[in-house]
Amino acid sequence: MALLDRIKHDADSDEFLVWKFPSEEIRLGSQLIVNQSQEAIFVKGGQALDLFGPGTYSLSTGNLPILGKIVNLPFGRKTPFSAEVWFVNKTVxxxxxxxxxxxxxxxxxxxxxxxxxxxxxxxxxxxxxxxxxxxxxxxxxxxxxxxxxxxxxxxxxxxxxxxxxxxxxxxxxxxxxxxxxxxxxxxxxxxxxxxxxxxxxxxxxxxxxxxxxxxxPDEDMNKFKEILGKRMEIDQISQAKVGQAYTTMRTFDTLDKAADNEGGGTGQMLGTGLGLGVGLGAGVPIGQQIGGAMNVQPIQKAPSDDPVVKLQKLKQMLDADLITNEDFETKKKQILDSI
CATH class of the missing domain: 3.30.479.30 (Band 7 domain)
Incomplete structure (x- = not known):
């Protein structure tokens, strides 16, 4: 390959990031031209050696100190040597x-x-x-x-x-x-x-x-909505069961306290009523079993069935784009109407 006396990269635009000079046959005395926003670096055997910023240079042992040691460049001669020259674009x-x-x-x-x-x-x-x-x-x-x-x-x-x-x-x-x-x-x-x-x-x-x-992806979103819908159904069923169990426990507590009262009348009546209620058959709600024999205090809703919690979950689903505004308003009305 012919020796070249001028090493330069005239880029058509700043689109390039790095460019390798096509010839590796260089000699001392050659002119190196580095444009603005560029740096040129000599590479030998995979090692990045002497680096040049913007300017015009006449290559010599004086400005190629690292490369000169590797290839033993003689001083003051147009000695040929082999090296890669890379131009790097430093624009943003x-x-x-x-x-x-x-x-x-x-x-x-x-x-x-x-x-x-x-x-x-x-x-x-x-x-x-x-x-x-x-x-x-x-x-x-x-x-x-x-x-x-x-x-x-x-x-x-x-x-x-x-x-x-x-x-x-x-x-x-x-x-x-x-x-x-x-x-x-x-x-x-x-x-x-x-x-x-x-x-x-x-x-x-x-x-x-x-x-x-x-x-x-739409496919994943549809799967998630389907699974989330099933989870909500299960969650609602679980809340209903917890609410029923909570109500039953509060009823038993009330009956036990009344039955333990000293003084006979009310306690005996409740004791009798409870015995009769047990005989009415499994699965009948406690309130129906005692058949009005007592005036049970109103039972609070179980915390898990709290409409505030339901509304919070509904709002979270709306914020996550899992339901539409129309779905949100419809479900919100149902929850508020149930209070």
Whole structure:
């Protein structure tokens, strides 16, 4: 390959991130031109060596001290040598897109249910340490297709950190996944702090990061609604059973206290009434068994059947977009009418 006396990268735009000069046959005395917002770095055997900022340079042993020691460059001659020259773009890139190719599996801490989520957004970055960037990202394994895969590699890192950060966020904040789109700004900052630390080891600064949306696939959402509906039915049945048991226990307490009263009349009547009631048959409510023999004090509703609790749960489902406003109003009216 012919020796070149001019080494430069005339980029058509600032879209490139890193570019390798096509020839590795260089000689002392060649002119190196580095444009604004660029850095050029010489690489030999996978090692990032001498680095040049914006300017024009005549290559010599004086400005290639690290490389000169490796290849034993003689002083004052136009000696040829072999090395890679990489140009790194240090401008800020803000409008980069990221997104999940496959759903991220999470556990909703409020409902204790596995949920798959998808997410997308935008991010921005700039290279702050060209030497670290070349070693960590490019190294000596460069090939013609790698540059196009660098951004894809970064997105993979983002999604991995996003998955870990989301899991921690929902646990630490005790927030349901179904309420997360109301907290995207807070969540974006939480995830950005995780990503920033990871990208620093690549010589990259994260300048902006945001999550535009987190969504649940329709199929998973429909399954969740179906299961949640069944849970609510079971919960209502359980509440009814608890309420009945609570009422029965309070009735027995009242009867026992009355039967223990000294003075005979009322106690004897209740004792007789209780005996008669037992003989009426299993399954008949206590209030019907005693047949008006006593005036039992009104029984309070069991705490688990409290309409306030029901309304709170109903509002939580509305906030999580699990029911419509129409469903909410209809069910709320039913609960209030039952009081």
């Amino acid at each position: 890139k803000r409008d980069l897109k990221w997104g999940t190719k496959t759903p991220i599996p999470l556990i909703d801490t409020q409902f204790n249910y596995p949920v798959n989520v998808r997410s997308f957004g935008r991010w921005g970055m700039r290279v702050t340490d060209a030497r670290t960037f070349i070693v960590q990202i490019v190294g000596s394994q460069y090939n013609a297709t790698m540059i196009s895969k660098i951004e894809e590699y970064f997105i993979g890192e983002i999604v991995q950190r996003l998955s870990n950060a989301l899991s921690r966020y929902f646990v630490e904040k005790n927030v349901s996944i179904f309420q997360v789109n109301a907290r995207l700004n807070e969540l974006s900052g939480f995830v950005e702090s995780e990503i920033r630390a990871e990208f620093e080891r690549f010589g990259i600064e994260i300048v902006n990061f945001n999550i535009e949306r987190i969504s649940i």
